[in-house]
Amino acid sequence: MVTVDDRGRVLDPGYLYIEGDRIAALGAGEAPDSLRAGASLMMDASRMAVMPGMVNAHTHLFQTFIRGLADDKPLLDWLAAAIWPVAHALTGEEAHLAAMVGLVENLRCGATAVIDHQYVHTDPANDDGVCRAAADTGVRLLLARGWADMDYPPPFIETPERIVAETTRLYERWNGQAGGRIRVEFGPLIPWGCSDETMRRTYALARQWGAGTHIHIAETRAEVEMNLQKRGSRHVEWLAALDTLGPDVQLVHSVWLDENELDTVARYGAVVVHCPVSNMYLASGVAPVPAMRERNIPVALATDGPGSNNSQDMLEVLKTTALLHKVSSLNAMVLLPEDVLWMACRGGAAAFGQPG
Numbered sequence: 001m002v003t004v005d006d007r008g009r010v011l012d013p014g015y016l017y018i019e020g021d022r023i024a025a026l027g028a029g030e031a032p033d034s035l036r037a038g039a040s041l042m043m044d045a046s047r048m049a050v051m052p053g054m055v056n057a058h059t060h061l062f063q064t065f066i067r068g069l070a071d072d073k074p075l076l077d078w079l080a081a082a083i084w085p086v087a088h089a090l091t092g093e094e095a096h097l098a099a100m101v102g103l104v105e106n107l108r109c110g111a112t113a114v115i116d117h118q119y120v121h122t123d124p125a126n127d128d129g130v131c132r133a134a135a136d137t138g139v140r141l142l143l144a145r146g147w148a149d150m151d152y153p154p155p156f157i158e159t160p161e162r163i164v165a166e167t168t169r170l171y172e173r174w175n176g177q178a179g180g181r182i183r184v185e186f187g188p189l190i191p192w193g194c195s196d197e198t199m200r201r202t203y204a205l206a207r208q209w210g211a212g213t214h215i216h217i218a219e220t221r222a223e224v225e226m227n228l229q230k231r232g233s234r235h236v237e238w239l240a241a242l243d244t245l246g247p248d249v250q251l252v253h254s255v256w257l258d259e260n261e262l263d264t265v266a267r268y269g270a271v272v273v274h275c276p277v278s279n280m281y282l283a284s285g286v287a288p289v290p291a292m293r294e295r296n297i298p299v300a301l302a303t304d305g306p307g308s309n310n311s312q313d314m315l316e317v318l319k320t321t322a323l324l325h326k327v328s329s330l331n332a333m334v335l336l337p338e339d340v341l342w343m344a345c346r347g348g349a350a351a352f353g354q355p356g
């Protein structure tokens, strides 16, 4: 039994006792007779690993039906070639089916909690469809309701009023539902599509609700360059200047951060979500994960959407994370298997805003 606790204990043999939908007891050795006597079902899990469910801290489930459609392209070309046209045509029912298939794939690969950065609101039923899929599959879902209010393809741009009204509707309808498994937060898409005013407004509202904020930042060098030209700041500098950084903020990708930005992320206690397969697929770059860990920045792991990964396999993400940073640092010890497992479970819990 791989506990992923503070001491990294592996109990072999070990036992686990479940009551209803809760772990009631666990320990090393054989299960005590008192527990055996009360058990209605016993499972022999020898030759298996029992471990906490992993957290897939960033995906876009609507892309389940887009995988493989635009391989071999950089981010901005890939968005225009495959993601935007399909997203524009998506119906509420298709969004629901895509989420069902995507969540089952997450469960099959060991992820029991998923953050869906859902930004396709051509039909408001899309968002409800994702929440229904989580309720039906048993997954713990954090719906980061995506938004852009400028400089984005017109079908996906919303007014600040609509962004606030729809997120409020979803929060009231779904937050805390399915036995507390479903939560809702704000999901500003990317710095170049989000105005300063709406960033400040939605962050203030999220704080008031006790909800989080989930945003793609510094995925590609081109996007950082755009912000420097338009606003005169790098992405983390921009977030800090807006006063929209904190432990309740999940910074997805964070590939192109400089040393000062890393220090700022650490100072504010924000969580980084690392998506190595997607970063390699789109040739975006190598996130400075070892430098983040040196600064005690919590790092969660994620697949990203199936469109830039072609799967939802978190075990593949664990292996890729370790290998990518070993080869890019030329240091075989830089990330150990227990480190990446910790990131997938405990780092993911930090992204979810759950106690580790």
Ligand SMILES: [Zn+2]
Residues within 6 Å of the ligand: 058, 059, 060, 117, 216, 252, 304, 305
């Ligand atoms: Zn993404």
